[in-house]
Amino acid sequence: MPLPPNFLDELRARTPLPPLIGRKVKLARNGRQWKGCCPFHNEKTPSFYVYDDHYHCFGCGQHGDAIGFTMGTEGLAFREAVERLAHEAGLEVPKESPRQAAREAKARTLHDVLAAAAEHMARQLRAPEGREGLDYLRRRGLTDETIERFGLGWSGAGRGALSAALKPLDIEPRQLAEAGLVKPVEGRDGAYNDFFYNRVMFPIRDRRGRIVSFGGRILGDGQPKYLNGPETDVFAKRRTLYGLDLAREAVFRGKAELIVAEGYMDVIALHQAGFEGAVAPLGTALTQEQMEEIWKVTPAPILCLDADAAGMRAAARSAEMVLPLLGTERTLHFATVEGGKDPDELIRAKGPAAFKAVLDARKPLSTALYDLMADGRPLGTPEGRAAFRNDLVAAAGQIPDKSLAAEYRSALLDRFFQSTRRPREARPAGGSFSAASSSRGSRQPFRPPVRLPPRQAPEQEATRKEQARCLLAITLAHPWLLNEVEEAFALLDLPHGHPAALQAALLAWHAGVALTEASDGGAGSLDSADLVSHLQKTGLEEARGWVIRATGLPREAGPDAQPGEALAGWWHFFGFLRGEGALVEDLEEARRELEAGNTAAQARVVSLSRTLLAYRSGETGLEDGAEGASA
Incomplete structure (x- = not known):
């Protein structure tokens, strides 16, 4: 008697495979999956792999789900296996209706x-x-x-x-x-x-x-x-992929990567050429339902589209579509066939090796997303750059995992600052900060490094909030610092609430000053009074009050702090908020700038070195303000 498919899907979802199979097989972690010796044939070297929704033995070929495993190891009929698993999962086996x-x-x-x-x-x-x-x-x-x-x-x-x-x-x-x-x-x-x-x-x-x-x-x-x-x-066209039945088996056996092509002939030609993981949507744009089916097979499929205008539009739609679905264990790569050819034409013209080169040149989603969003954008004007930056931040914000969203935001903004940076005059020798050297035309910009995954800070969230408060207090007291540290400031993932709100407001205010400077042909105002007025108009007076309350602020946050002291204090708290891995990269980048003759990087090298030493010794940067950083 057949059972409803939705019931069987619910039963499988409620029956995690590793614990079930672990009753009979000693399993060990192997990346995202588990492995052990196959219970269906005698073996000494493990070739039996357990995934989220299925198991597979690369030795004997046994393959199945929770129901199949129970049938195979217990000698039960299908209905008997379902009833046993349903009892353990707290489900009632439905009686078949007419x-x-x-x-x-x-x-x-x-x-x-x-x-x-x-x-x-x-x-x-x-x-x-x-x-x-x-x-x-x-x-x-x-x-x-x-x-x-x-x-x-x-x-x-x-x-x-x-x-x-x-x-x-x-x-x-x-x-x-x-x-x-x-x-x-x-x-x-x-x-x-x-x-x-x-x-x-x-x-x-x-x-x-x-x-x-x-x-x-x-x-x-x-x-x-x-x-x-x-x-x-x-x-149902939205849920179906051409070639998935064949590709699924090839990927599970480790014979192929899953490739999403455009049409029937691409899929068939790829399979014939040895790329047996190829699938295709059915003449429409890739859908969320199809991506869910693909991610059941592999966490990192490759979307391979033509390099013509239609292919690029499809790639852009796909990139936008997957953002709300992303997680730390599911992503997408992009590969592009250049020269107006599709995979079928490329293989017939140049052979499988040419298509293998296309796959080897794939781009991760973060890189492809930036390229697709930048295509055709008017980045030659301040307005165009500001609009593009806002769109990048909005795209990262669609990712539901907050940590992953923060990493995407940083990666996208890193590329934005690198690609839109204009040449600046070198800072005068000596490395000291003066009113003249604080102008936008003479500063040497901070070059954001490639970020390493941030280390989990040992301090509690309250400590991190206090570090953010100190950094924001220094910035509010000396807003000219934004000319020096804007790009580094944008990289920080500050705690939610007042810190994150003020960070966004400060960056937006500074961008507005830049627009005024560009349109008026003069220097925009980076005056504290103007900043206070801006925060009042945007409803952030309460957040500002939280920052500037007297308790525990470093002396660099005072109006009498010298420019060099304020800058060193800012980098001091920046280092603690960045985390050790990223801080090491920041320090290496500053040293490279110093070795290249940029004497302005000397103060940053000193400050980041001291901060890294303090970080590794277990300090929080709050023991005595930022005095140690600027001594």
Whole structure:
């Protein structure tokens, strides 16, 4: 008696595989998965891997889910295994309703009808009337073995030909209509026309290998060139990927990486060339449902699109679509076929090695996202740069994992500052800070390094908030510092609440000053009074009051602090907020600048060195303000 698919999905979701399998197999962590010796055959070297939703033995080929494992190791029938797992998961096995039984029977019938249609179309391809289609596939470089493996066929001339061919199998036109293979003739009761005619046919299978629909390519100049079957009880275009059944097995066996291409022929050509992890959406943009299916197979698939305008638009849509779905264990890479070719054309022209080079040049999502968002943007004006920076921050903000969102924000802003930086005059020798050297035209900008993953700070959140308060107090008292430290300040992931709100307000205010400077042709005002007025207008007076309350502030936050002291104190607290790994990179970058002749980096080297030493000795930077940093 069949069970509802949604119940079985819920049962699998409530039955974590590592604990279940760990009862019988000694498992050890191996990256994202677990491994151990296979319980289904004798082995001394572990080749049995356990993933989130399945297990696989690379030695004997055993593969399955929680239900299959219980059946195989306990000798139970399917229903018995389900009942045992359901009892442990606290689920009640549903009794089959007449409606559910009818739905399951109908689904089985549709799969049978589609399979019979696929067999007929495959025969038609080898018949005289399908010769044109067979010649087309061979011209595209497909071997007979590949044609057979993918079940390619020929639809025939239409006008009821499919109904007539399948009538001896007792398949009625009504069933063909339910399967999406024929459609009623308007105004003629009981009359049907074939949905596909004069097309090369591509059977579409679900992840279990069952045919759920077809795609057809017309030969000649007709439109549409590619046509997919309509939605049915067994086919939903948004959730289906062409080639997933074959690609899934290849990826699980470690034979291939999962590649998302654009169309049927790309997938088939890639499989034939040895890239057996290729799949494709069905003539539409990649959907969230399809990405969820892909991530069940691999955490880091490769999206491979053409380098033409349509391909770049599709890549941009895909990058934007996946951001709200990202996590630390699921991402996306981008590979681009240049020269106006698709993977099929590239392989036929230059062979598999050329496509392998394309895969080797893949870009991580963070890099590809920046490139796609920067394409065509007017970055030659302050307004254009400010709008682009806001869009980058907004894109990172779509990522639900806060830590990952912060890393994306930093990576995107790093590239923004590097790519939009304008040449500046070198700072005068001596390294001392003066009113003249604080102008925007003479400062040497901080070059943000490649960030290392931040170390978890040993201090509690209250300590980190107090460090942020000290840094913000110095900045509020000496807003001219933003000319010197803006790019470094933007890298910090300050605590939520007042610190993060003030950071955003200060960066926005400083950007506004830059716009005024550019439009007026003079120096914008970085006066404390102007900043206070801005914070009052933006509703951040309470946040400012939290910062400047007298308790515990370093002397560098006072109005009488010398410029050099204020700058050193700022870098002191910056170092503690960055964390050890990133702080080491900052220090190395400052040393490289100093060795290159930038004497202005000397103060930063001294300050960051002392901060790193204090950080490693367990200090928080709050023991005696920033005196140690500026002594």
